[in-house]
Amino acid sequence: MEEINIKSLYSKNNYMYRAIIELTTLCNFKCIHCFLEQHTNPGLSTQKLKEIIDELRDFGVYELQFTGGEIFMRKDIMEIIRYARELKFKVSLLTNVSLISDEMIHDLESLYVEIISTTLFSTDNEVNDKITQTNNSATVVMDTIKKIATTDIQTEIKTVLMKDNADAVDNIRKFCTDNNILFLATEGLFPSVSGDESIRNLKMTDKQLCRNIRCLDEIRFGALYSKEKLSTDSICCELHYSLFIDSYGDVYPCNLWFKKIGNITEDKIADIWNCDFLKKIRNTTWRDLTECYKCKNNKYCIRCSGIVDNIKGNYLLSDPYACRTSWARSKVNKQST
Amino acid sequence: MYNIAFATHISWQILPDQHFGFVYNIKEKKYYALEDTELVVWNIISQHKEISLNSLIDTVATYYCINSEDIEHDISEFIDSLFEIGVITKNGRDKYKKSI
Numbered sequence: 001m002e003e004i005n006i007k008s009l010y011s012k013n014n015y016m017y018r019a020i021i022e023l024t025t026l027c028n029f030k031c032i033h034c035f036l037e038q039h040t041n042p043g044l045s046t047q048k049l050k051e052i053i054d055e056l057r058d059f060g061v062y063e064l065q066f067t068g069g070e071i072f073m074r075k076d077i078m079e080i081i082r083y084a085r086e087l088k089f090k091v092s093l094l095t096n097v098s099l100i101s102d103e104m105i106h107d108l109e110s111l112y113v114e115i116i117s118t119t120l121f122s123t124d125n126e127v128n129d130k131i132t133q134t135n136n137s138a139t140v141v142m143d144t145i146k147k148i149a150t151t152d153i154q155t156e157i158k159t160v161l162m163k164d165n166a167d168a169v170d171n172i173r174k175f176c177t178d179n180n181i182l183f184l185a186t187e188g189l190f191p192s193v194s195g196d197e198s199i200r201n202l203k204m205t206d207k208q209l210c211r212n213i214r215c216l217d218e219i220r221f222g223a224l225y226s227k228e229k230l231s232t233d234s235i236c237c238e239l240h241y242s243l244f245i246d247s248y249g250d251v252y253p254c255n256l257w258f259k260k261i262g263n264i265t266e267d268k269i270a271d272i273w274n275c276d277f278l279k280k281i282r283n284t285t286w287r288d289l290t291e292c293y294k295c296k297n298n299k300y301c302i303r304c305s306g307i308v309d310n311i312k313g314n315y316l317l318s319d320p321y322a323c324r325t326s327w328a329r330s331k332v333n334k335q336s337t
Numbered sequence: 338m339y340n341i342a343f344a345t346h347i348s349w350q351i352l353p354d355q356h357f358g359f360v361y362n363i364k365e366k367k368y369y370a371l372e373d374t375e376l377v378v379w380n381i382i383s384q385h386k387e388i389s390l391n392s393l394i395d396t397v398a399t400y401y402c403i404n405s406e407d408i409e410h411d412i413s414e415f416i417d418s419l420f421e422i423g424v425i426t427k428n429g430r431d432k433y434k435k436s437i
Contacts, residue, residue, distance in 0.1 A: 006361075006368055013352070013354075015353055060351070060352050088347060112346045
């Protein structure tokens with residue numbers, strides 16, 4: 001039997017490959033850069049979630065990514081994961097891992113959860129705690145993810161670099177290499193759900209950004225990011241295969257694009273997936289981005305249309321935050337040639 | 338004679354048009370396509386916690402309105418290939434010799 005590329009098969013045929021489901025906004029960490037504005041919603045009931053998972057299964061969805069808040073704040077989390085795995089979904093978990101016990105690790109391994117992804121901002125408690133607003137957070141995360149990494153579950157650490165942890169990459173990367181954990185690092189800070197950009201004040205200074213951007217891109221892409229944008233390139237490939245469902249059941253194009261396109265408890269998933277707004281943004285290409293398409297730095301740009309829509313109300317415009325990162329790449333590239 | 342079941346370390350799905358499916362072996366990180374008769378067989382297995390090879394052959398034969406003897410060899414061969422790629426169990430054991 002031949003191996004195949006599944007995601008591109010789904011994208012080409014306009015089928016929904018993945019649902020990112022926010023199970024709760026409750027969280028035991030209080031990260032300063034978190035774009036969620038409230039952490040009080042426990043989420044939909046167990047029964048309702050199972051009904052949603054059933055509907056997604058019938059619709060042909062293959063991957064479920066569970067996120068929060070902190071998903072292990074839910075007492076029924078293992079029941080939900082077990083249910084999804086019994087239906088043979090590919091299951092990924094986004095969690096701060098601080099609430100995962102040894103027994104849970106054993107159960108998660110038996111359930112063949114695909115990947116557990118967590119965040120770490122520094123291997124130094126003092127620095128990490130400043131960001132998570134939680135004591136000993138680095139130790140707890142590192143100890144737990146190390147244990148999980150000894151199982152067959154793939155593990156991943158994601159790091160967001162800000163001014164307070166701008167020098168953290170090397171130590172985290174070493175920790176990941178030593179423990180066979182995937183590592184992703186980025187400079188991306190996202191405005192809050194309501195479009196409040198004050199979170200972005202935590203960003204690295206220009207000097208820190210220029211110092212780090214090559215390393216960040218090498219971790220993520222293998223080299224400093226540079227891609228010529230064709231006029232026909234889609235503004236975002238994820239729009240073609242994924243949706244985000246929040247803890248109220250509201251559905252969005254992705255977890256960074258806060259334009260509600262339906263509610264999964266009221267609308268059929270097929271109707272949401274084929275709604276006019278999604279068709280419109282899927283057909284939007286770089287040629288439609290009047291400010292960005294002709295920008296001299298566009299090949300260094302990774303802009304998010306969802307974020308731009310949140311802050312400016314028009315997803316075709318530029319994002320000054322992304323412009324700055326493109327500028328940094330351009331500068332670093334010039335310095336090396 | 339043996340009983341067939343899905344291995345626990347797989348994920349799979351059938352695309353909405355029902356003409357194509359795939360199975361993923363999580364242990365080996367490989368995807369495999371399922372089409373035509375393979376899909377019919379896979380669907381039948383999916384409806385049972387466990388199914389004997391004979392029952393599977395009879396059910397497929399009924400589906401196609403043909404004699405079981407005419408497809409016995411092909412179905413057995415297909416099941417063997419599914420076992421070799423590690424996505425099913427025979428009598429509760431997978432190719433990694435792990436008992437479920």
